[in-house]
Amino acid sequence: xxxxxxxxxxxxxxxxxxxxxxxxxxxxxxxxxxxxxxxxxxxxxxxxxxxxxxxxxxxxxxxxxxxxxxxxxxxxxxxxxxxxxxxxxxxxxxxxxxxxxxxxxxxxxxxxxxxxxxxxxxxxxxxxxxxxxxxxxxxxxxxxxxxxxxxxxxxxxxxxxxxxxxxxxxxxxxxxxxxxxxxxxxxxxxxxxxxxxxxxxxxxxxxxxxxxxxxxxxxxxxxxxxxxxxxxxxxxxxxxxxxxxxxxxxxxxxxxxxxxxxxxxxxxxxxxxxxxxxxxxxxxxxxxxxxxxxxxxxxxxxxxxxxxxxxxxxxxxxxxxxxxxxxxxxxxxxxxxxxxxxxxxxxxxxxx
Amino acid sequence: xxxxxxxxxxxxxxxxxxxxxxxxxxxxxxxxxxxxxxxxxxxxxxxxxxxxxxxxxxxxxxxxxxxxxxxxxxxxxxxxxxxxxxxxxxxxxxxxxxxxxxxxxxxxxxxxxxxxxxxxxxxxxxxxxxxxxxxxxxxxxxxxxxxxxxxxxxxxxxxxxxxxxxxxxxxxxxxxxxxxxxxxxxxxxxxxxxxxxxxxxxxxxxxxxxxxxxxxxxxxxxxxxxxxxxxxxxxxxxx
Numbered sequence: 001x002x003x004x005x006x007x008x009x010x011x012x013x014x015x016x017x018x019x020x021x022x023x024x025x026x027x028x029x030x031x032x033x034x035x036x037x038x039x040x041x042x043x044x045x046x047x048x049x050x051x052x053x054x055x056x057x058x059x060x061x062x063x064x065x066x067x068x069x070x071x072x073x074x075x076x077x078x079x080x081x082x083x084x085x086x087x088x089x090x091x092x093x094x095x096x097x098x099x100x101x102x103x104x105x106x107x108x109x110x111x112x113x114x115x116x117x118x119x120x121x122x123x124x125x126x127x128x129x130x131x132x133x134x135x136x137x138x139x140x141x142x143x144x145x146x147x148x149x150x151x152x153x154x155x156x157x158x159x160x161x162x163x164x165x166x167x168x169x170x171x172x173x174x175x176x177x178x179x180x181x182x183x184x185x186x187x188x189x190x191x192x193x194x195x196x197x198x199x200x201x202x203x204x205x206x207x208x209x210x211x212x213x214x215x216x217x218x219x220x221x222x223x224x225x226x227x228x229x230x231x232x233x234x235x236x237x238x239x240x241x242x243x244x245x246x247x248x249x250x251x252x253x254x255x256x257x258x259x260x261x262x263x264x265x266x267x268x269x270x271x272x273x274x275x276x277x278x279x280x281x282x283x284x285x286x287x288x289x290x291x292x293x294x295x296x297x298x299x300x301x302x303x304x305x306x307x308x309x310x311x312x313x314x315x316x317x318x319x320x321x322x323x324x325x326x327x328x329x330x331x332x333x334x335x336x337x338x339x340x341x342x343x344x345x346x347x348x349x350x351x352x
Numbered sequence: 353x354x355x356x357x358x359x360x361x362x363x364x365x366x367x368x369x370x371x372x373x374x375x376x377x378x379x380x381x382x383x384x385x386x387x388x389x390x391x392x393x394x395x396x397x398x399x400x401x402x403x404x405x406x407x408x409x410x411x412x413x414x415x416x417x418x419x420x421x422x423x424x425x426x427x428x429x430x431x432x433x434x435x436x437x438x439x440x441x442x443x444x445x446x447x448x449x450x451x452x453x454x455x456x457x458x459x460x461x462x463x464x465x466x467x468x469x470x471x472x473x474x475x476x477x478x479x480x481x482x483x484x485x486x487x488x489x490x491x492x493x494x495x496x497x498x499x500x501x502x503x504x505x506x507x508x509x510x511x512x513x514x515x516x517x518x519x520x521x522x523x524x525x526x527x528x529x530x531x532x533x534x535x536x537x538x539x540x541x542x543x544x545x546x547x548x549x550x551x552x553x554x555x556x557x558x559x560x561x562x563x564x565x566x567x568x569x570x571x572x573x574x575x576x577x578x579x580x581x582x583x584x585x586x587x588x589x590x591x
Contacts, residue, residue, distance in 0.1 A: 052473055078394065078478065088475030098470035102488040102565060111484060112474040143565050163474065 001199045002028035002051060002167060007060035009046050009223075020046040021057065022223035028201055028216070030166075032230075033193050035210040036203040037242070038220030044203040047220070048171050051201065052090045053083060064090060065166050088116055091160030091198075095172035097152040099144040105131065105155050106140040112162040130158040134188060150181035157188065161196075168192070170202035174209060182206075186213045207245050217242055231294075232301055235266035236328065249305040251289025259308045259315045260289065264328040265300045274325050275306065282318045284308055305332070356523065357536075361543060363437045364519035367509045368547075371444035372502050379449045379501075380494075382408075383456025384482055394468070394478055411450035416508050419447055420515055440517030444508055452501045459493035460486050492562040499555025503548050510544065520544055 009021040020043045028034045038044045049055035051062055053069050061070045064086070072083040079087065099108050109127040118126070131137050134154040144152055153173060160168055170189065174182040190213045192198050204210065210217045218228035219242045227234065227242050234243045243264070253260050263275075279286050286306050293302035308315045312331060322329045382404065388394050389401035414422070420443045424434040427442040463486050471485045487494070513521020520540050528537025 054469060054473060079472065081477075084475040084477055086475075087473060090473070092470070092473040094466060094470060096464075096466055098464070098466040100467060100485065100489060102491060102562075111471070111476075114484065115471075115474055115476045115480055145565075159474075169473075 001030040001065060002026065002201060003063045004050070005061050007047070007050055007062065008058045009043075009050060009055060010058045019223050021050065023060070024223070024225050026218065026225065026228070028199060030199055031193070031197050032215040033190065033200045033202070033213050035214035035217040036201065036220055037205065037207060037210050037217060039205060042220040043223040044220050045171065048169050048201065048203045051169055052087050052092060053079065088112060088163040089165050091163065091165035091168040093153065093156045093160050093168070093170050093173045095175050097144070097156045099152055099155055099159075101144050104140065105136065105142050105144065105147070108144065108155055109159045109162055112159060116163060126162060127158070130161055131155075133161070134158045148181075149177050150184060153177065153185050154188065157192070161192070166199060168198050168200045170200060172204060173202065175204065175206070182209070183212070189213060211246055217246070232266045235264050235301055235303070238328065238330075243303070247292035247294075247303040249290040249292055249303050251305050253307055254287065257309075257311055259310060259312050260332040261306055261308065261319060261322075262330040262332055263304045263306060263322060264330070265293070265302055265304070266328070272325070274322065274327065275304070278318055278321060281321065284318055356527070357539065360518070360520045360523040360540070364509055364513070364521070364547070367437045367440050367444060367512070367517065367519055368502060368505055370441045371448060371505050371509075372498070374441070374445040375448035375452045375501060375505075376498060378445070379452035380456055382449065382453040383460065384486070386453060386457040387460040387486070388478070388482075394481060408450035408453055411446070412454070414447070416447055416511050417515065419443060420512060435516035437518045440509065440512040440519070443512060444505055447508055448501055448505055451504060452497060455497035455500060456494060459490040459497055462493060463489045492559045495555060495558045495562060499551060502551050502555075506544060506548055506551070
């Protein structure tokens with residue numbers, strides 16, 4: 001649905017060059033919720049603004065719904081008619097909502113329709129329909145200043161949907177909201193994704209957001225995408241930082257002479273109760289030290305840290321059994337077990 | 353004396369009204385252009401921006417009295433006379449445009465760039481940005497700018513009056529000052545104060561009204577304003 005190839009953005013200011021995007025190749029499938037996560041300054045904001053060419057990439061291409069946006073003209077800040085037409089079918093919601101305070105809620109939702117030159121009656125009907133969809137039908141005549149943050153973002157979403165977009169871009173849409181409101185907005189986005197088949201690209205610095213609604217995710221660092229894929233693919237990638245962040249497991253061995261193992265469930269083999277089978281088959285006592293599991297489409301995905309009695313040498317057979325089941329198994333040595341739960345990699349970056 | 357005073361008042365109001373109307377009509381587009389051609393803005397154009405800015409600065413640095421004299425041939429060419437209220441309107445307008453245009457530019461600069469970006473993301477072009485975002489969002493500030501400009505014009509019109517422009521300024525100078533008619537002088541000044549006060553109060557009232565959009569207290573007015581949509585609107589069921 002959305003593909004970028006070699007997307008690069010270099011800012012020049014006062015003779016200095018800052019590379020905000022450094023050859024980003026992004027692949028967003030139709031109908032999925034795709035999360036781009038990274039710290040401030042990682043380039044994710046520039047990336048999402050390049051997707052509708054609010055920011056013109058220095059080089060590389062952006063293709064949305066089969067249309068190469070970078071090939072459409074328009075110089076500098078100005079966009080030509082073709083690009084504007086393409087943009088009107090790409091919805092965008094913003095961190096600070098960006099609603100016009102001089103217009104009522106309904107008139108705000110009607111703005112994109114005015115741009116599309118829809119007649120007055122049809123505009124009103126469409127706006128009310130969309131407000132109903134986001135649960136704000138009763139606020140049509142209110143002004144943005146009379147709404148709470150969550151309500152404002154709902155208006156922003158209704159407005160973004162006015163052009164019947166196939167794609168919704170969300171620029172830190174929940175970052176200015178409290179946790180509960182964040183959840184309700186994410187639920188709304190998820191519902192819209194499922195009801196309307198809307199492809200959603202969202203950027204965020206909160207792992208919780210990715211965890212809650214994303215089918216796929218990309219991790220950005222220093223203007224590059226360092227990891228990307230579906231949640232299952234990320235889990236299947238050994239050493240994936242995103243997988244570790246999405247499914248954090250911790251826990252230290254309860255005593256000496258124990259073997260600590262991280263088991264990663266990703267799709268295929270994860271339908272059977274393998275842990276309990278393992279215990280029964282080999283008659284071993286298994287302690288679960290930590291687990292982060294999720295059920296997606298009836299399959300269990302996630303990671304679990306378990307403890308087996310005895311040293312590694314004593315547990316070669318049970319571990320072999322787990323591997324046979326198609327699970328990814330990593331034996332955690334003492335040092336790693338100590339370090340792992342203490343700090344998460346993203347926080348480590350912060351500390352630097 | 354009575355007709356003298358009322359004639360002068362009407363002349364002053366005539367000068368104020370028309371110079372204000374023309375200043376706003378010309379000043380708003382100039383202000384918009386100044387804002388949009390600025391660096392990083394929608395129509396970034398260094399040459400246009402610098403030239404316009406320079407003209408505005410020159411216009412604003414001219415002492416008004418000198419401007420009247422310098423503009424006399426131009427005024428005569430434009431309206432056939434360089435004196436009287438009609439001649440003064442031309443000079444007042446030309447003095448007020450750069451002043452007002454800068455105020456417009458400043459008002460537009462205060463509009464959150466995120467709103468411009470939102471309009472662009474919806475597929476809006478430059479006209480959309482100007483007429484649906486910048487001007488409506490800056491309306492309270494624009495009204496305040498008009499108020500300030502009109503009050504400045506009141507001061508200018510008194511100077512214009514003293515050098516042949518007519519109006520209250522002329523009255524105060526010719527009768528009050530040159531003929532030592534202190535009573536008339538005081539009345540004239542009082543009247544000017546009254547005009548300034550009324551303009552300021554009116555401007556403030558409108559600004560407050562506009563800024564109050566969206567606060568609870570304006571709920572009633574909102575209800576009244578939206579009466580037009582009370583006609584049976586086809587409410588379509590959401591899918």
